[in-house]
Amino acid sequence: MLDVEAALARAQAKVGDIPTRDAETISKKASIRNVRLARVREIEARTKHETASVVEALAEACGRNGRFVHLGATSSDILDTATALQIKEGLKLLSNRLDELEQTLLKQTEKYQDTICIGRTHGQHALPITLGLKFAVWMRETSRHIARLRECMPRVVVGKLTGAVGTMAGLGEHALEIQQLVMEDLGLGTPEVTTQIVQRDRYAELVSVLANLASSIDKFSTEVRNLQRTEIDEAREPFDVKTQLGSSAMPHKMNPRVSENISSVAKIVRSLVQPTLESVVTWHERDLTQSASERFTIPEAFILVDHMIGNFDKVLAGLHVLPDKMTRNLDLTGGMELSEALVKALVSRGMQRPRAFQLVRSISIETASRGGRFRDLVQSNGEISRLLSPAEIRSALDPKNYLGKTRDLVRGAIQKTRQERRTRGLPDS
Numbered sequence: 001m002l003d004v005e006a007a008l009a010r011a012q013a014k015v016g017d018i019p020t021r022d023a024e025t026i027s028k029k030a031s032i033r034n035v036r037l038a039r040v041r042e043i044e045a046r047t048k049h050e051t052a053s054v055v056e057a058l059a060e061a062c063g064r065n066g067r068f069v070h071l072g073a074t075s076s077d078i079l080d081t082a083t084a085l086q087i088k089e090g091l092k093l094l095s096n097r098l099d100e101l102e103q104t105l106l107k108q109t110e111k112y113q114d115t116i117c118i119g120r121t122h123g124q125h126a127l128p129i130t131l132g133l134k135f136a137v138w139m140r141e142t143s144r145h146i147a148r149l150r151e152c153m154p155r156v157v158v159g160k161l162t163g164a165v166g167t168m169a170g171l172g173e174h175a176l177e178i179q180q181l182v183m184e185d186l187g188l189g190t191p192e193v194t195t196q197i198v199q200r201d202r203y204a205e206l207v208s209v210l211a212n213l214a215s216s217i218d219k220f221s222t223e224v225r226n227l228q229r230t231e232i233d234e235a236r237e238p239f240d241v242k243t244q245l246g247s248s249a250m251p252h253k254m255n256p257r258v259s260e261n262i263s264s265v266a267k268i269v270r271s272l273v274q275p276t277l278e279s280v281v282t283w284h285e286r287d288l289t290q291s292a293s294e295r296f297t298i299p300e301a302f303i304l305v306d307h308m309i310g311n312f313d314k315v316l317a318g319l320h321v322l323p324d325k326m327t328r329n330l331d332l333t334g335g336m337e338l339s340e341a342l343v344k345a346l347v348s349r350g351m352q353r354p355r356a357f358q359l360v361r362s363i364s365i366e367t368a369s370r371g372g373r374f375r376d377l378v379q380s381n382g383e384i385s386r387l388l389s390p391a392e393i394r395s396a397l398d399p400k401n402y403l404g405k406t407r408d409l410v411r412g413a414i415q416k417t418r419q420e421r422r423t424r425g426l427p428d429s
Contacts, residue, residue, distance in 0.1 A: 001054050003186065004081045006030035008073060008161065011181035015174040018068040025065035026058070034061040051075035072170035074163050076286065080198040081159030083298070084188050087206065088157045090302040091149055094210075097309040098146045099426055104317050105139035106417055106428075108132075113410045116399050117234060117326040118337055125337045128330065128399035131235075131321065133406050136413040138220050143417055145213045146424075156206045158189040158198060165285045166195045196286035200279045203294060207276040210301045211269050217308045218266035221259040224315060228256045233325045238318030258315050262308050269304050272297045334373025335397035336364055342378065345396040349387040359383060 006027040013023030029035070035057045044053035052075070059066030070078070113132030118125050161179040162168050168175035183190040191198060227235040239246075239254045246253030276297050279290030330337065339360050346356035363381060367374045375397050378384055388396070395401055418428035 001051070001078050001082045002030040002032070002035060002058065003085060004078045004159070004182070005055070005058055005069060005073075007182045007185040008070070008077075008178070009068060010185060011178045012068070012071065012171075012174075014181055015177055017172060017174055017178070018071065022062075022065040022068045025062050026069055029061040030058055034058075049075075051078055054078075072163070072172065072175075073161060074170070074196060076197045077159075077161045077163065081161070081182070081186065081188065084157050084159040084198070085186060087298070088153075088187065091153060091157065094302065094306060094309070095146065095149055097306060097313070098142060098149070098213075099421075099424070101309055101313045101316070102139060102142050102146065102417065102421070103427070104313050105135055105142055106414065106421075108316060108319070109135040109139050109410060109414055112321065113407065113414075115321070115323055115326065116330065116403070118330050125329075125333060127337055127340065128402055130403065130406050130410070131326070132410045134223070136410045138216075139417055140413050141216050143420060145209075145216060146420075148209050148212070152205055152209050154189055156202050158191050158202060159183055159186065160191050160194045160198050162191070162194045162196075164196055166193065195282075195284075197282070197290075200276070200282070200290055200294075203298060204273075204276045204280050207272050207297055207301050210305050211273045214266045214269035214305050214308055217305075217312050218263050221262040221312055221315070224259045224319070225256045225263070228259075232329065234322055234329065236320040236322070237315045238320065258311050262311055262315075265304050265308055269301055269308075272301050330399055333367060334375045335378070336367055336374035338397045338399065338402055339364055339374075341396045341402040342384075342393075345388055345392065346384065351387060 009018065009023040009026035009030075012018045013020045035054070039060070040050075040053045040057045043056050044050055047053055047056070055070040059069045062069060109132050111132075112135060113130060115131040116128055117131050117134075119127050119129035159182070161171065161175075161182055163170045163175075168179070171178050180190055224235060224237055226232065228237065236254065237256045237259050241254075244254075246255040246257070275293045279294055279297075282289060343353070343356045343360050346359070347353050351359075359381075360378075363377050364374065366372075367377055375393065378397070379390060379393055384393070421428045
């Protein structure tokens with residue numbers, strides 16, 4: 001708030017509305033070294049008005065030069081512009097966090113691009129993929145969130161100096177120039193037109209973007225939690241086996257505590273969208289119905305999302321990957337996850353696709369009901385063995401042979417991410 005008051009005084013001096021000497025004094029005194037929080041609170045106890053209390057405390061600190069403090073401005077000019085400064089700093093911090101997470105994902109995608117694991121749909125085995133493909137999907141999702149943050153900045157990082165109803169009457173004939181000078185001074189965007197306040201569609205967009213980001217981090221963390229399940233056990237979040245405890249009762253427990261914390265916090269971030277949308281609605285040129293709620297929603301969204309990104313980056317960087325368990329899980333059904341590949345092999349040898357699908361489906365159902373191995377039943381099936389040799393069956397049921405364009409897709413994602421990072425002036429590895 002003091003930074004905004006100082007910028008206003010400097011701008012008014014530039015256009016000749018107040019003496020330069022007074023503006024210099026205001027600018028010099030507008031710091032928490034001179035305007036103490038205790039004094040502001042003391043004044044506010046009497047005035048019951050936060051901005052007026054800051055103005056009075058600053059004017060006191062400026063002595064006889066204080067008569068020009070806050071000249072022509074209204075409270076929302078200062079509050080909304082100060083909020084924009086905070087949002088600007090917050091977005092920079094979050095962008096840096098995301099750049100670091102993206103780099104971690106880039107490294108993990110490259111490291112595990114050829115590590116084969118089972119892909120799952122509906123919680124069941126589907127087709128083989130690679131762990132690198134999973135990470136590549138997360139990497140590109142993170143890259144899109146980086147782009148969203150950068151794209152929303154011009155609309156969100158905006159202050160205002162338009163007065164009590166948006167007409168700029170209090171700032172006089174140089175009002176447009178004063179506003180432009182202040183926003184340039186502070187590194188903020190200038191609004192086209194406002195009421196007494198910056199319109200809250202801007203904040204609604206901001207919190208919605210942050211909630212979307214939080215949901216992606218939640219999704220990534222949920223996958224880590226699932227992969228750490230005892231029945232799957234393909235990856236585990238970092239756990240200090242020397243000192244860390246998973247349970248006060250069960251000595252064996254190594255819980256995905258950090259990933260669960262991320263999912264828990266994400267619920268709160270998503271809940272902040274509703275009150276932020278409600279704050280778009282105001283009576284006439286301004287009321288106070290958004291004032292109290294956004295003092296929670298905006299700071300909490302930033303703080304919690306920052307917490308989530310930082311924690312997940314640590315989880316991912318220290319992730320304990322178990323390729324042997326991935327191989328074990330791939331072979332749980334004895335090749336049934338390659339049923340689609342087997343259908344294609346049969347069709348290539350002349351079998352009609354509907355018949356091939358039904359035949360392989362019946363063997364799959366028999367495998368599931370009898371608990372046997374899919375490839376054994378396939379090899380013993382006369383209709384299949386007449387068309388495919390044992391070597392051809394083994395080839396069709398080999399996960400390495402049914403990864404499609406996985407390597408091309410992963411490499412393409414890596415290349416695109418590296419290029420975007422270079423464009424942003426960051427290292428690409």
